[in-house]
Amino acid sequence: MLTEENRYRLVQEARAAAGRAFLTSPGGTAYGAAVLTASGNIYRAGQYSSFNHVTNVHAEQAALVMAAMADDPDVLALAVASTGAEPVARPCGVCRQVFAEHAARVGRDFEVLMACRHGDGHETALVSELLPLGWSPSQGRPAERPVDLRRALMRPGKVPAGESLESGDHVMLPDGCIAMVWDGKFEPGGSLVKLKYAPADGGLRKLAHSFTEPLRYQKELHDLGWIRQARCGARAAVIEASDVSTVFKGLQLGVDCGEPPGPLMDILCDVGVDKSAIRVSGSRAIGLQHAGSDWDLVVPIEENRVPIIRERLAAAVEKGTLAVPPLSGTWKLLDRIFPGGREAALLGRRFADTLLSGGASVTLMFVPPQPSRVCVDSDWLASGRAVLHGKVLQASRTAYKRAEYELKDAEGTIRVTCYHKAANLLRKGDVISVGGWLLRREDERRLIQFLPQPDRIVWWETVTGPASEESTA
Ligand SMILES: [Zn+2]
DSSP: OOOHHHHHHHHHHHHHHGGGOBOSSTTOOOEEEEEEETTSOEEEEEOBOOTTSSSOBOHHHHHHHHHHHTTOOOEEEEEEEEOSSSSBOOOOHHHHHHHHHHHHHHTOOOEEEEEBSSSSOEEEEEHHHHSTTOOOOTTSOOSSOOOOBOGGGOOOOOOOTTOOOOTTOEEEOTTSOEEEEEEEEEETTEEEEEEEEEEETTEEEEOOOTTTSHHHHHHHHHHHTOOEEOTTSOEEOEEEGGGOSEEEOOEETBTTTBOOSSSHHHHHHHTTOOGGGOEEEHHHHHTOOOTTOOEEEEEEOOGGGHHHHHHHHHHHHHHTSSBOOTTOHHHHHHHHHSTTHHHHHHHTTSOOOEEEETTEEEEEEEEOSSOOOOSSOTTOEEEEEEEEEEEEEEEEETTBSSEEEEEEETTEEEEEEEOSGGGGGOOTTOEEEEEEEEEEETTEEEEEEOSTTTSOEEEEEOOOSOSHHHHHO
C-alpha cells in the first residue's frame, strides 16, 4: 500500500494543508499534516492555534482525529510539514505521544514522514522510533500472547460434498488459518468468516478477538491478506468454497464430547431446547481445547423462545445457580458499551448468553432452526458507509447469528443486519445510533454491521419491561 509515490504525494498534501492552518497572527509559522489510511483515504489538517497558546490543536492531532471520526482509523502514514525555519519538520513531544497511543490502539506502528523545509524531500521514522521507551496505559494487555495450542489434536475433516457452510462451522484455509463461519450465505458464493488462529512456529497463534479487540482484529485480517471487497462495499473476510481446505462441522453434544458441567443444560432442556440439535463449536470442535476451555454451543431455536431462555438463565444468575464468568471479555465490553453495564443487561433480560456453569464458561450461539437465505443478494447496491439514528421497531431476531433488527430513522424504516454481539442487547423501543454499510434496492435500504468498531451501536434511550411481548406480536 505504501509506495515511494504515495509517500511523496502525502508529503505534498501536508505542505498544502499548512495553507489551511488557523493562525493567531498573520505570518506566523504554519503546520500542515496529512494522514493516509489503509482504506486509501487521505485526511488533511493545518494547526488550529489559540490566542491563549494553551488550547492549540496541532495539525498532526487534527488529521488523526479526522481519520478516526470518519471511522477510518487504520493509519499507514502521517506526513507533517512546516513553514518554520527548521530544516526538517519534527512533530512535538505531545504529538508523538498521541501517535504512540493511536498506533497501539489500531495495532499498527505507522510511518511518520517529516517534510524538508527546502526542496521536496522528507525523512521517515516509525512511531516507535520517534518515541522510544514511551509511556503506555497500565491496563493494556501484554504485547505477546502465549503460543500455542496443540496442533496434533486437530480433528481431521473433509468438505462435505454439496453441503454449504453454516454459522458456527470452522474452516481451515489454504494458508493454515482457522476461521469460524459467521454467515455461510453472506453473499452469492461467499461466506463471511471470523479468523481465529494463524500458523506460527509449527503450531497455531490465537488472533485478536473480533468483538473485544476489533481494531487489532482488523489489522490481523489485513496482515494475513484475508480482507476482501464484499458485495455490500465493506472490506471483510469473505471466503469462497475454493478457499476451504477442511471443514469442522461441529460435534454433537453428549455423543462426541460430553456436556458442559453444572445446571445449564437442565435449564435449557426445561424450556424446550432440543438437546440433540445442539452442536459444539469453538476450540472443542476443532480439537484445540485444553482443560479449562470454554464451551461454545450452537443452539437452533425459534426466535420466540429466546426471551424465555434468557429470562430463565438471568433468574438462575440472580439465584446464584449460574454466574457471569469473571474473566469474560464479552461481559467487560458490554459493561463499557451498554448503559448500566452487565447489571442492566441481566436485569432487562437482554443478554445471558455467556455464563459460568459448574466452573465452565459456556457461550450460547442461537441460530434459526430453518436454513437462512443469502444475506446480501446481487440486486442490492452498495452505497458506502453510513451512520443512522433512530428507534428500534423490531428486535426479536437480535439474539441470532445474523442478528437482524428494524430501525425507524428520519428517512423511514431500515433493516439492519449485525454480526457482533452488541446487537444482542437491543430491545424494541430503544433509541440508538448505528454505523455500518448501506445498501439500496429501489426504495429499500439495508445496513450491515461487522465489528463493534467502527460499526458501533450507541444507546441514547433504553426501554425496560418484558421482552417476550414483541416476539408474540
Ligand atoms: Zn504537536
